[in-house]
Amino acid sequence: xxxxxxxxxxxxxxNWCSYGGADAAGVGRLAQPTDLRIIRMPCSxxxxxxxxxxxxxxxxxxxxxxxxxxxxxxxxxxxxxARRRLEVFKRLLPTLGIDPGRFEYTWVSASEGQRWQTxxxxxxxxxxxxxxxxxxxxxxxxxxxxxxxxx
Amino acid sequence: MAEAKYLxxxxxxxxxxxxxxxxxxxxxxRQGDAVVFAPYASGVQVEMDKQATTPPKGxxxxxxxxxxxxxxxxxxxxxxxxxVELLPVIQPEPTLVFGCRSCDARGFVIxxxxxxxxxxxxxxxxxRREATLFAVIAxxxxxxxxxxxxxxxxxxxxxxxxxxxxxxxxxYVVEAVSERGxxxxxxxxxxxxxxxxxxxxxxxxxxxxxxxxxxxxxxARDKLMAVFDDMDFWEDVSAKCISCGAxxxxxxxxxxxxxxxxxxxxxxxxxxxxxxxxxSQFTFEASGHNPRPTKAHRLKNRVGHKFSYYPALHxxxxxxxxxxxxxxxxxxxxxxxxxxxxxxxxxxxxxxKD
Amino acid sequence: MNVxxxxxxxxxxxxPNLDLVIGWERGFDPLHHTPLFMRRPEDVERLVIDALxxxxxxxxxxxxxxxxxxxxxxxxxxxxxNQLAREGLIKRENVVVFGFPxxxxxxxxxxxxxxxxxxxxxxxxxxxxxxRVVVDGKERETPLKDVLADKxxxxxxxxxxxxxxFAGEPREARVQTxxxxxxxxxxxxxxxxxxxxxxxxxxxCIRCYACRNACPMCVCRDHCVAQSRDPHWVTQEDETRExxxxxxxxxxxxxxxxxxxxxxxxxxxxxxxxxALKRKLNKEIRELFDFEAGVDPQAVPPLLSFQVEEKxxxxxxx
Numbered sequence: 169x170x171x172x173x174x175x176x177x178x179x180x181x182x183n184w185c186s187y188g189g190a191d192a193a194g195v196g197r198l199a200q201p202t203d204l205r206i207i208r209m210p211c212s213x214x215x216x217x218x219x220x221x222x223x224x225x226x227x228x229x230x231x232x233x234x235x236x237x238x239x240x241x242x243x244x245x246x247x248x249x250a251r252r253r254l255e256v257f258k259r260l261l262p263t264l265g266i267d268p269g270r271f272e273y274t275w276v277s278a279s280e281g282q283r284w285q286t287x288x289x290x291x292x293x294x295x296x297x298x299x300x301x302x303x304x305x306x307x308x309x310x311x312x313x314x315x316x317x318x319x
Numbered sequence: 320m321a322e323a324k325y326l327x328x329x330x331x332x333x334x335x336x337x338x339x340x341x342x343x344x345x346x347x348x349r350q351g352d353a354v355v356f357a358p359y360a361s362g363v364q365v366e367m368d369k370q371a372t373t374p375p376k377g378x379x380x381x382x383x384x385x386x387x388x389x390x391x392x393x394x395x396x397x398x399x400x401x402x403v404e405l406l407p408v409i410q411p412e413p414t415l416v417f418g419c420r421s422c423d424a425r426g427f428v429i430x431x432x433x434x435x436x437x438x439x440x441x442x443x444x445x446x447r448r449e450a451t452l453f454a455v456i457a458x459x460x461x462x463x464x465x466x467x468x469x470x471x472x473x474x475x476x477x478x479x480x481x482x483x484x485x486x487x488x489x490x491y492v493v494e495a496v497s498e499r500g501x502x503x504x505x506x507x508x509x510x511x512x513x514x515x516x517x518x519x520x521x522x523x524x525x526x527x528x529x530x531x532x533x534x535x536x537x538x539a540r541d542k543l544m545a546v547f548d549d550m551d552f553w554e555d556v557s558a559k560c561i562s563c564g565a566x567x568x569x570x571x572x573x574x575x576x577x578x579x580x581x582x583x584x585x586x587x588x589x590x591x592x593x594x595x596x597x598x599s600q601f602t603f604e605a606s607g608h609n610p611r612p613t614k615a616h617r618l619k620n621r622v623g624h625k626f627s628y629y630p631a632l633h634x635x636x637x638x639x640x641x642x643x644x645x646x647x648x649x650x651x652x653x654x655x656x657x658x659x660x661x662x663x664x665x666x667x668x669x670x671x672k673d
Numbered sequence: 674m675n676v677x678x679x680x681x682x683x684x685x686x687x688x689p690n691l692d693l694v695i696g697w698e699r700g701f702d703p704l705h706h707t708p709l710f711m712r713r714p715e716d717v718e719r720l721v722i723d724a725l726x727x728x729x730x731x732x733x734x735x736x737x738x739x740x741x742x743x744x745x746x747x748x749x750x751x752x753x754x755n756q757l758a759r760e761g762l763i764k765r766e767n768v769v770v771f772g773f774p775x776x777x778x779x780x781x782x783x784x785x786x787x788x789x790x791x792x793x794x795x796x797x798x799x800x801x802x803x804x805r806v807v808v809d810g811k812e813r814e815t816p817l818k819d820v821l822a823d824k825x826x827x828x829x830x831x832x833x834x835x836x837x838x839f840a841g842e843p844r845e846a847r848v849q850t851x852x853x854x855x856x857x858x859x860x861x862x863x864x865x866x867x868x869x870x871x872x873x874x875x876x877x878c879i880r881c882y883a884c885r886n887a888c889p890m891c892v893c894r895d896h897c898v899a900q901s902r903d904p905h906w907v908t909q910e911d912e913t914r915e916x917x918x919x920x921x922x923x924x925x926x927x928x929x930x931x932x933x934x935x936x937x938x939x940x941x942x943x944x945x946x947x948x949a950l951k952r953k954l955n956k957e958i959r960e961l962f963d964f965e966a967g968v969d970p971q972a973v974p975p976l977l978s979f980q981v982e983e984k985x986x987x988x989x990x991x
Contacts, residue, residue: 221921222906225914238988239981248979255986256928256957256976262860263953264921265868274991287991302868304914352782352944355877369790372943373879382879383911460809462792463702559708561732562894563883565942581908592909595881599895647792650887650940651728652700652707 188278213246217257230295426571464643475523566645694743752967772833777825887940
């Protein structure tokens with residue numbers, strides 16, 4: 169992504185698979201775009217779809233959720249519930265006037281460093297195609313505060 | 320006081336534009352199916368014929384207002400030492416609220432005793448109050464929910480107003496009510512009102528008579544105290560209340576607030592925002608105890624405050640301006656008039672009488 | 674015997690075994706009915722049943738969980754009773770449901786659009802297919818179908834889906850299927866226009882939370898995240914973004930639970946068309962899981978269950 173300003177992408181990653189996968193990609197020195205900030209979660213089932221909404225409204229340009237593959241959940245079924253919730257939320261986005269491409273959820277296991285590289289690269293490219301998230305008109309207090317505090 | 324003027328309908332927008340060149344003008348405009356006060360811009364249709372859905376309360380007492388900004392700074396020499404920088408913010412913009420009703424302007428008369436009284440003066444409130452002028456339109460027709468004439472006001476009342484407009488023929492008689500309002504009449508778009516002034520006065524005198532007999536709410540001051548502990552009564556009258564804040568936030572006289580810090584990292588803003596006594600958090604204490612645990616307790620407070628506790632502190636003045644928005648916009652049509660009337664006529668249970 | 678007198682009779686006969694029965698009575702003006710809490714036999718006389726019985730009275734049930742309560746319900750309201758019982762938020766055996774055939778409820782916002790300002794209304798009469806009102810001494814009228822709530826025009830359940838008593842004869846549904854045309858039409862607008870729509874509409878929100886409190890499925894009541902400081906989901910600031918965030922929270926918390934009674938939008942004092950968000954979610958829930966809240970009292974809520982292989986969810990191949 170050389171020559172393009174970084175956008176803000178937030179990733180919510182499950183501790184047991186995708187976080188490990190991201191780690192594996194790093195250890196393997198696989199080149200990745202640097203727009204993504206990762207937040208480690210205990211399980212994709214812990215990810216409230218409203219985390220995604222709040223993140224987009226608070227200044228992110230894209231949000232990526234990644235967990236264990238179905239049938240591989242560390243807690244047996246967390247990602248099954250996550251899949252339903254996240255799918256429903258993704259489908260709400262068009263009515264909100266937010267491009268559904270700003271949010272994706274996927275599955276990456278701890279050994280899939282290569283796959284993680286693909287996911288991050290593809291998603292980051294997708295967000296760059298969409299450009300910055302539209303902002304709200306007056307009084308962007310929190311975003312301004314975040315920007316001032318270097319967040 | 321300046322001579323009264325006449326403003327023809329055709330010249331209304333030109334005059335508003337002229338005033339808008341000097342200060343911000345807020346006027347009732349349609350947004351979706353609601354009428355709200357919004358900045359006037361040329362070409363905007365001003366809704367003059369009906370009471371606005373929301374009162375102009377927020378102009379002087381914003382729904383949320385920044386009191387100060389804070390910024391924590393760590394001392395790099397001594398990591399344990401943190402300095403905090405506070406930056407107070409008061410930036411009121413000179414504003415004319417055009418086209419509100421008598422009740423709307425009178426709301427601030429009730430505010431003034433609290434925020435600009437003898438004992439305490441609130442600098443944020445005062446700064447906005449002093450920067451704001453009100454051009455009130457006298458109501459020559461009333462809504463079913465209107466009862467300003469029962470709570471010390473009237474449809475053509477000028478308390479709290481700077482200009483008073485009375486609809487007449489094809490325009491308005493515009494009278495300056497305060498020294499501050501007078502300069503606004505100094506415009507070539509306004510013509511001398513001459514004998515229309517008297518006609519306007521006649522129309523305004525007639526208006527309260529169309530509203531039927533006023534209810535005397537004065538006895539409510541003692542009577543509401545007498546029924547204070549009769550929770551059966553309060554549970555009965557509050558049964559249908561759904562505990563939202565529509566009544567409070569639409570009320571031109573509700574002045575309670577909450578203060579919170581909204582920040583991120585080391586800096587943020589201290590915000591004062593409207594609070595709502597219908598919410599359980601209003602009295603929720605840090606210990607976990609809530610002295611007003613049910614909606615009956617909370618509605619009792621709202622009614623009691625307006626018709627008993629405030630009047631007891633402020634020479635019998637009722638802290639309700641009778642605009643009727645709490646009735647009109649209540650999702651379940653709770654009627655505050657009915658509750659007060661029922662309280663005034665309520666026979667206390669025998670055990671409480673002796 | 675007409676529906677009202679039959680209903681009154683049923684309520685009067687049941688009232689002695691109950692703490693109270695909730696119905697509707699005339700309110701402060703001829704167009705506004707208001708919830709009626711019947712405790713004594715003479716209260717039953719005040720009951721009314723017509724197109725102005727707009728409120729979904731099921732909203733009171735979770736708050737009266739330990740009482741024996743009777744409630745009068747329209748078809749749409751009965752879905753809330755079913756859903757509340759399904760989620761264990763009320764005990765169905767503690768509730769006596771009085772059903773009746775509903776011909777549709779008026780939307781007072783539409784009445785205003787048709788007849789102008791109605792705040793000076795002196796009388797109102799429903800005569801056949803006409804609504805006649807006298808406002809400030811002037812008579813005005815509109816066909817009732819032009820002022821019925823949108824939900825009534827696409828109503829598939831005019832008769833209570835669950836009831837212990839039913840007054841009158843069940844009526845036929847207006848339509849057989851809901852095509853969600855409103856949702857499809859809105860999504861045909863350009864993305865920017867949809868985003869701008871919410872910015873514009875949410876601006877005038879006064880954060881009174883009437884939408885939330887009028888919702889029969891919003892059962893957190895005094896513990897809503899909207900007013901919680903920790904977690905801090907929304908700030909206290911008067912900003913469109915925060916108000917909109919709350920609407921997204923409300924919609925998502927209702928996903929797979931919303932019975933589309935439309936109370937959120939009806940209760941809004943500044944008429945923000947927020948039902949659209951719930952309609953959209955209901956459309957998707959139906960497509961994904963073939964589920965409608967409150968219709969089948971035995972059905973498992975879709976977001977409380979899963980399939981190992983989801984039939985309608987496309988696993989995106991990255």
